[in-house]
Amino acid sequence: MRWLSRSYLALVYLLLYVPIVVLVVFSFNDSRTGYSWGGLSLRWYESLFNNHAMVQAMWNSLWLALTAATVSTVIGALTALALHRYRFRGKRVLNGMLFVVMMSPEIVLAISLLGLFLLLGLKLGYVSLLLAHVTFCLPFVVITVMARLSGFDERLPEAARDLGASDFTMTRTVLIPVIMPALMAGWLLGFTLSMDDVVVSTFVSGPSYEILPLRIYSMVRVGLKPEVNALGTLLLVFSLVMLMLSQWILSRSKQ
Amino acid sequence: MTKTLLSLSGISKQFDGKTVLDELSLTIDDGEFITLLGPSGCGKTTLLRMMAGFEHPDEGTVTLSGVDITQTPPEHRPLNTVFQNYALFPHMSVFDNVAYGLKMEKRPKAEIAERVEEALAMVQLEDFARRKPHQLSGGQQQRVAIARAVVKRPKMLLLDEPLSALDYKLRRTMQVELKRLQRELGITFVFVTHDQEEALSMSDRIVVLKDGYIQQLGTPREVYERPANVFTARFVGQTNFFPGRVTKIEGERISVDVFGLNRELSKPSFRVAVNQSLHVLLRPEDIRVLAPDDIEGVAGKIVERNYKGSTLDSVIELEDGSHVMASEFFDEDDPTFDYSIGERVRVSWVDGWEWLLAEEGDEPLTDEEELAADDAEH
Numbered sequence: 352m353r354w355l356s357r358s359y360l361a362l363v364y365l366l367l368y369v370p371i372v373v374l375v376v377f378s379f380n381d382s383r384t385g386y387s388w389g390g391l392s393l394r395w396y397e398s399l400f401n402n403h404a405m406v407q408a409m410w411n412s413l414w415l416a417l418t419a420a421t422v423s424t425v426i427g428a429l430t431a432l433a434l435h436r437y438r439f440r441g442k443r444v445l446n447g448m449l450f451v452v453m454m455s456p457e458i459v460l461a462i463s464l465l466g467l468f469l470l471l472g473l474k475l476g477y478v479s480l481l482l483a484h485v486t487f488c489l490p491f492v493v494i495t496v497m498a499r500l501s502g503f504d505e506r507l508p509e510a511a512r513d514l515g516a517s518d519f520t521m522t523r524t525v526l527i528p529v530i531m532p533a534l535m536a537g538w539l540l541g542f543t544l545s546m547d548d549v550v551v552s553t554f555v556s557g558p559s560y561e562i563l564p565l566r567i568y569s570m571v572r573v574g575l576k577p578e579v580n581a582l583g584t585l586l587l588v589f590s591l592v593m594l595m596l597s598q599w600i601l602s603r604s605k606q
Numbered sequence: 607m608t609k610t611l612l613s614l615s616g617i618s619k620q621f622d623g624k625t626v627l628d629e630l631s632l633t634i635d636d637g638e639f640i641t642l643l644g645p646s647g648c649g650k651t652t653l654l655r656m657m658a659g660f661e662h663p664d665e666g667t668v669t670l671s672g673v674d675i676t677q678t679p680p681e682h683r684p685l686n687t688v689f690q691n692y693a694l695f696p697h698m699s700v701f702d703n704v705a706y707g708l709k710m711e712k713r714p715k716a717e718i719a720e721r722v723e724e725a726l727a728m729v730q731l732e733d734f735a736r737r738k739p740h741q742l743s744g745g746q747q748q749r750v751a752i753a754r755a756v757v758k759r760p761k762m763l764l765l766d767e768p769l770s771a772l773d774y775k776l777r778r779t780m781q782v783e784l785k786r787l788q789r790e791l792g793i794t795f796v797f798v799t800h801d802q803e804e805a806l807s808m809s810d811r812i813v814v815l816k817d818g819y820i821q822q823l824g825t826p827r828e829v830y831e832r833p834a835n836v837f838t839a840r841f842v843g844q845t846n847f848f849p850g851r852v853t854k855i856e857g858e859r860i861s862v863d864v865f866g867l868n869r870e871l872s873k874p875s876f877r878v879a880v881n882q883s884l885h886v887l888l889r890p891e892d893i894r895v896l897a898p899d900d901i902e903g904v905a906g907k908i909v910e911r912n913y914k915g916s917t918l919d920s921v922i923e924l925e926d927g928s929h930v931m932a933s934e935f936f937d938e939d940d941p942t943f944d945y946s947i948g949e950r951v952r953v954s955w956v957d958g959w960e961w962l963l964a965e966e967g968d969e970p971l972t973d974e975e976e977l978a979a980d981d982a983e984h
Contacts, residue, residue, distance in 0.1 A: 506693035509660055512680040513687045514758065515710035524706075528697045 371587065378580035395581040402578065405566060412546060412563035415477065419484035420541035426485070427492030427541075428534055432526075434493070435500040453490040460487060461554040468555060475557030483555045484548065488541035495540060499533030532600055539597045543590065608635040611762060611794050612657065617666035619652055619818075626652050627663070627818040634762070634796065639788050641797045643805040644815035645841070650798045653815070654764050657796060658687045670761070681710075686755035687764040691771060692747045694739040700726070700750050701735040707758040725757040728787065745776045752787070762794040769804065781808055802842045806830060814838045830889075836966050839887055846893065846930050848886040850962070852878050862886065862962075865904040865924060867954075874962040885963040890919065890933035892959040895945075896952040903954030906930065908945045920945055922953055 378396070382389025399405060433439075434446060452460070464483045473479055507529065511521040527534075549564045556565060563582075570579055613633040619626045627649045634640055642650040655661040656668060659680035668676045675683055686707070694703050704725055708718045726732050729749035739747055748768060755763055765784075769777045785808055788795045799805055805812050806826040814821040814829060814837075822834040833839035839847075854861035858873050864886050871886075878884070896903050909929070910921035922930045930953050937943055945951070 504691065504693060506689045506691060507695065509658075509680070510687070510689060510693040510695070510754075511706070512660075513658060513685075514707035514754070515681045516706075517681055520710065525695055529695075531697075 374580050374583045375587070377577060378584040380577060380580075383577070395577045399578045399581045399585075404561070405578070405582070408561045408563045408566040411477075411560055415480055415484065415560075415562060416542045416545040419481055419488055419545040420538045422481070423485045423488035423492050423541045424534055424538045427489050427537060428496050428530070430489070431493045431496035431500060435497060435503075449490040449493055452487065453494075457487070457548075457550040461551040464551065465554040474559075475555055476559040479555045479557070480552060480560060480562065483551050484541075484545045487548070487551060488544050491540050491544065492537035495537040496530060496533045499530050503529060532603075535600050536597055539593060543593065608638070610634070611636040611671060613669045614653070614656070615667055615669070617653075617656065617663045617668070619649075619656070619661065619663050625818055627656075629666070630818065630820060631666075632813060632820065632823070634794060637792055637794055638810045639785070639795045639797065639808060641799060641805040641809040641812045642815055643799060643802060643812050643842070644821075645800060648815040649818040650800075650815050651766060654687075654766055654796060654798050657762070658685060658764050659683050684758075684760055685762045685764055686758055686760040687766065688748075688751050688755050688768045690767045692739075692751040694747055694750055694754070696739055698738075699735065700731065700737050700739070700742070703739065703750055704754045704757050707754065711758070721757055722753075725753040728756070728790075729753045729783075744772055745780065748772065748780060752784075756787070756791060756793065760793065762796060763788075765795060765797045767798055767800070770799070770801075777804070784808065806842070812842075814841065816841075832961055833887070833963070836885065836963060839885075839961075839963065844890055844931055846888045846890065848888065850884050850886040852880055852882045852884065855880060865926070867904060869957065869960075871957070871960060871962065874964075876962075876964045883965055885965060887961040887963060888955050888959065890931040891917075891935075892955050893930060893932035893934075894954045894956065895920070895922065895932050895934060896954055898950040898952060900952045900954075903952035905950065905952055908947055908949045908951060911945045911947065913944075918944065922951060924953065 379391050379393065380389055381392035381394065430445075430449075434442060461483075464479075464486065468475060468479045468482075507525055508521050511525045512518070516524065547564055549568060552562060552565055553568075556562060567579060567582065570576060610633045613631075615631045617627050617630045630649075630653070632653075642653060644650045652661055656663055659675070659678060659682075662677060666676075667674055670683070670685075695706065698706070701722055704722045705718050708721060713721075722735070723732065726735060729752055731746060731749050731753065734742065734746065734750075739750065742750065748771075751768070768784075769780050772780060781804060784795070784797075797805075797808065806829075809826055811824065812826055812829045813823050814834075816837055822829055822838045824832075824834075829838060829842055833842065833845075836847075839845045848864050850862040850864045852860055853863050853868065855873070855878060859870055860873050860878060862869050862871055862884070874884075894903070898905070904924055906922040906924040908920055909923045912919040914933075917933050917935055919931070919933045922932060924930060932953070
């Protein structure tokens with residue numbers, strides 16, 4: 352039985368990691384076809400960086416993720432603070448609506464955003480992508496920050512006021528530093544979500560602003576080029592770095 | 607000649623329609639150590655928060671040194687608070703925590719450094735300036751909170767149950783230390799607690815609060831020895847309530863029948879009439895336990911004995927079934943002095959040690975108050 356459970360576990364991990372390992376290994380393959388091994392090479396990395404459209408899409412994606420994460424962190428943090436600190440009419444509705452955005456199928460969000468942008472006459476491109484990405488990142492940021500605020504000692508702002516800080520100074524010197532880890536975690540979450548979104552982006556992007564996930568998607572459709580493996584490996588390294596960064600921030604703040 | 611520092615007049619406050627404070631007035635003198643004592647929900651914390659500026663009264667005014675500060679926000683009041691759970695800023699070092707108030711005043715760096723060090727030295731934490739609050743013990747965090755509050759040299763220090771999170775021994779040490787600090791700084795301390803022992807040992811004056819009313823305001827001695835009403839008598843310390851009936855009034859003396867004993871007592875300050883019932887209050891340490899063949903006192907038997915180190919506490923059941931608590935010091939001449947359960951004794955007290963209270967309409971304490979009083983005793 353012990354043998355069986357061990358091999359079952361091994362099988363699960365094998366299924367999880369074999370594709371990733373294959374991807375990484377084949378990104379260094381010298382062969383033109385993706386099925387045979389032709390020796391070690393960096394040629395696909397080279398051709399990837401020589402592919403101007405690809406590099407441009409990468410920068411576009413990075414910029415979009417950066418701005419979308421930042422905007423949604425600012426709006427999300429303020430929303431979370433308002434929900435936490437004040438009692439007002441419609442608070443429950445507002446809270447519930449966040450979950451609706453989070454739980455509704457992405458395709459629904461995509462269609463409704465496209466409809467809205469067309470109705471407003473907004474040209475599809477960077478702005479429409481940014482608005483759409485902020486929309487689906489927002490609930491995640493709000494929930495992350497709210498979780499941190501629920502453990503926040505209500506006496507801290509009072510102590511700051513008692514010592515002579517105005518409401519604004521208190522927010523700057525006490526409130527924001529204390530919830531900083533949650534802001535960072537929310538930002539990283541938003542960044543990741545924006546970076547690999549395909550469904551919503553497909554609907555609301557235009558030819559003026561091509562982003563990485565859509566570029567890869569179109570590349571795959573005309574046949575798998577080993578360049579994609581190289582790109583996938585780079586993205587994997589990038590997300591691992593981001594993951595370790597967020598873990599490090601969280602563990603440091605727990606001390 | 608004492609000077610009034612802070613005065614509250616006609617303060618009322620409701621939360622969600624529930625009255626927390628009702629037309630309360632209180633003046634606090636400059637330099638005194640005053641304690642707000644009462645069970646939870648009596649309004650003591652609300653009163654303190656009103657002084658600090660976190661709550662504003664629905665009615666009434668708060669005046670500090672003759673200036674109306676009723677609507678002044680906390681950051682503009684020259685008072686500082688030590689919070690129950692310390693509320694230290696977790697992301698700042700001890701030094702930065704203490705320096706916070708001075709930075710808000712935009713003091714020069716050199717002055718801040720000097721005053722912070724001075725404040726930390728006062729609470730014996732000079733060597734901990736670089737630590738973060740989570741690296742300190744509860745007692746040390748408590749000291750940082752005090753240093754942070756006194757570094758601004760406030761006119762008044764407000765302390766909201768600052769010792770309640772500490773263990774018994776540390777609490778005693780901190781009590782002594784707080785008293786020392788108050789003497790050295792000469793600042794007025796307003797101390798909130800539900801612990802009557804703490805209140806008795808630290809305060810110049812005690813305000814006993816219940817249901818948003820001041821039950822009694824006086825020195826610890828007054829509150830303990832001459833409680834104004836049944837609540838105060840029960841809440842502060844342990845008390846025996848003997849039922850008494852007035853049999854005769856003669857000038858300043860009255861005769862009272864207690865358990866069939868006829869005692870001549872001095873006339874209380876409230877109005878008495880012949881045949882009126884009243885409470886005769888005796889603290890356990892005022893009770894005399896006599897030998898069974900004594901001619902004085904009431905007969906009873908020991909039903910409980912508790913060795914307390916310096917005292918021997920016992921409970922005596924009288925013939926009518928009522929219980930009497932007694933607390934006796936050990937006698938040097940008789941170090942083996944003790945009782946056995948069931949031993950027959952007689953109970954009496956020295957004339958003049960009793961305290962008389964009129965009967966009140968609503969006698970029994972509610973369960974909640976009973977619990978609070980129990981808490982306060984431990």
